[in-house]
Ligand SMILES: [Fe+2]
């Protein structure tokens with residue numbers, strides 16, 4: 057295993073175990089057998105290489121910790137609603153739904169002089185438990201036998217926020233509004249996920265030189 061990948065995996069496991077949440081060992085075991093630690097974060101966008109998913113999860117955690125510090129400096133009353141344990145769990149496990157969706161495939165493309173070359177890519181396959189994104193993460197964690205607090209369920213389920221409302225379902229829209237009001241962790245994890253993916257991980261097209 058690549059050194060960075062191994063270091064990221066160790067940090068991920070250590071952080072998760074530090075929560076001492078019942079069932080954490082079985083979550084780690086299940087993630088291991090699903091290939092979570094080798095999976096990419098996406099097929100063509102951010103961190104689309106082996107180990108990208110664990111790297112992304114740690115980036116979301118680091119971003120959430122940074123944002124929390126700034127937020128509680130202005131709103132000290134929110135500190136007790138954003139416990140470290142919940143930030144670790146929601147950040148590190150928000151995308152476990154992606155652990156089993158990527159398959160490595162070989163594709164062909166033309167190189168600079170027009171000759172075909174083979175390259176390795178990822179194909180996405182949603183056939184294992186096709187129930188949606190955040191919902192699948194929550195169910196996978198619970199099925200592994202780990203308890204989640206209500207606001208952790210909300211933060212993981214709604215980490216895509218309104219991006220998970222493609223058909224404008226009335227009930228889902230209302231649920232998201234209530235989720236945001238009830239759980240500051242929900243907004244924190246969504247924002248940390250967005251900033252990690254869009255500013256730390258994606259290749260940006262810089263408009264200013
Ligand atoms: Fe996600």
Ligand SMILES: [Fe+2]
Nearest residue numbers: 112150151249
């Ligand atoms: Fe994510």
